[in-house]
Amino acid sequence: MNIYDEISANKRNSIFLISLFFVVIILLGFIFGYIFFDPYLGLVVALIISLVFTLISYFSGDKMILAMTHAREARKPEHTFLINTVEGLSIAAGIPTPKVYVINEDSPNAFATGRNEKHASVTVTTGLLKMMNREELEGIIAHEISHIKNYDVRFMLLVATLVGITVLISDMLLRSFFWSRGNRGNRANTFIIIIGLILAILTPVIVQVIKFAISRKREFLADASGALLTRYPPGLANALKKIKKDKEPSIAGVNRAISHLFIADPMRFAGDKVKHWFSTHPPLEERIKRLESM
Numbered sequence: 037m038n039i040y041d042e043i044s045a046n047k048r049n050s051i052f053l054i055s056l057f058f059v060v061i062i063l064l065g066f067i068f069g070y071i072f073f074d075p076y077l078g079l080v081v082a083l084i085i086s087l088v089f090t091l092i093s094y095f096s097g098d099k100m101i102l103a104m105t106h107a108r109e110a111r112k113p114e115h116t117f118l119i120n121t122v123e124g125l126s127i128a129a130g131i132p133t134p135k136v137y138v139i140n141e142d143s144p145n146a147f148a149t150g151r152n153e154k155h156a157s158v159t160v161t162t163g164l165l166k167m168m169n170r171e172e173l174e175g176i177i178a179h180e181i182s183h184i185k186n187y188d189v190r191f192m193l194l195v196a197t198l199v200g201i202t203v204l205i206s207d208m209l210l211r212s213f214f215w216s217r218g219n220r221g222n223r224a225n226t227f228i229i230i231i232g233l234i235l236a237i238l239t240p241v242i243v244q245v246i247k248f249a250i251s252r253k254r255e256f257l258a259d260a261s262g263a264l265l266t267r268y269p270p271g272l273a274n275a276l277k278k279i280k281k282d283k284e285p286s287i288a289g290v291n292r293a294i295s296h297l298f299i300a301d302p303m304r305f306a307g308d309k310v311k312h313w314f315s316t317h318p319p320l321e322e323r324i325k326r327l328e329s330m
Contacts, residue, residue: 061201098150104290107159108137118160132154134150141287145285147180150190152190172272173275183254192297259326291303
């Protein structure tokens with residue numbers, strides 16, 4: 037697919053993602069209601085919760101993520117070059133200039149978030165600003181601008197917020213089995229209870245697989261789009277080489293729910309032996325190789 041096909045696919049995937057989370061949350065609500073009061077009332081409550089939190093994630097999810105990462109808005113003259121770089125690349129990409137934020141962290145990293153081109157932001161760490169030269173910083177910013185232009189930010193924002201909500205509800209359901217200690221045992225169907233228990237246990241795994249649906253092609257696409265924007269692939273390639281050498285990529289306030297937003301996974305050294313099976317980021321080595329071959 038070309039870039040425009042990828043953008044259309046991203047929009048379709050956003051709708052699919054919302055629908056899938058709705059199904060999971062409503063199913064959890066139905067089972068919860070069946071066991072403890074009324075299944076249809078539980079379904080209605082779950083539907084309301086889904087609608088409310090989807091709206092919250094759509095309109096305020098980016099603000100919550102910025103708050104979690106302790107990002108502060110970039111100001112001149114302290115961040116003049118950063119702000120000018122974002123403005124220049126936004127004009128080149130043909131999109132409104134996103135807001136610019138900075139995280140006080142030594143680890144070099146960056147991410148973009150927002151719901152569309154008019155409501156988006158680019159965030160970088162102070163470590164990134166210190167480590168990168170002009171061409172490398174432009175490569176990183178171009179990558180993030182491309183995420184905005186390609187509508188990746190909407191999809192990734194929904195993942196970051198809805199994954200957390202789904203895991204929270206499944207955890208509540210799991211705990212409720214222990215709280216109830218057999219309440220309504222005469223009314224609750226054993227099969228339904230077993231299904232609910234299995235679903236509550238497996239939901240965290242299921243949503244991790246959903247996160248995996250954020251294709252690695254998105255990062256490759258943003259790399260290629262960013263290189264096209266700057267007309268200088270070595271800039272981003274060299275930046276990724278420096279990021280790869282970072283031995284402590286973790287960032288305060290960042291967990292697995294939002295780690296996929298960053299240009300490089302800040303939890304890539306978290307010790308999970310099978311994490312690469314579910315990784316939403318392609319290996320940095322492969323991304324660098326592709327950029328150097330352009």
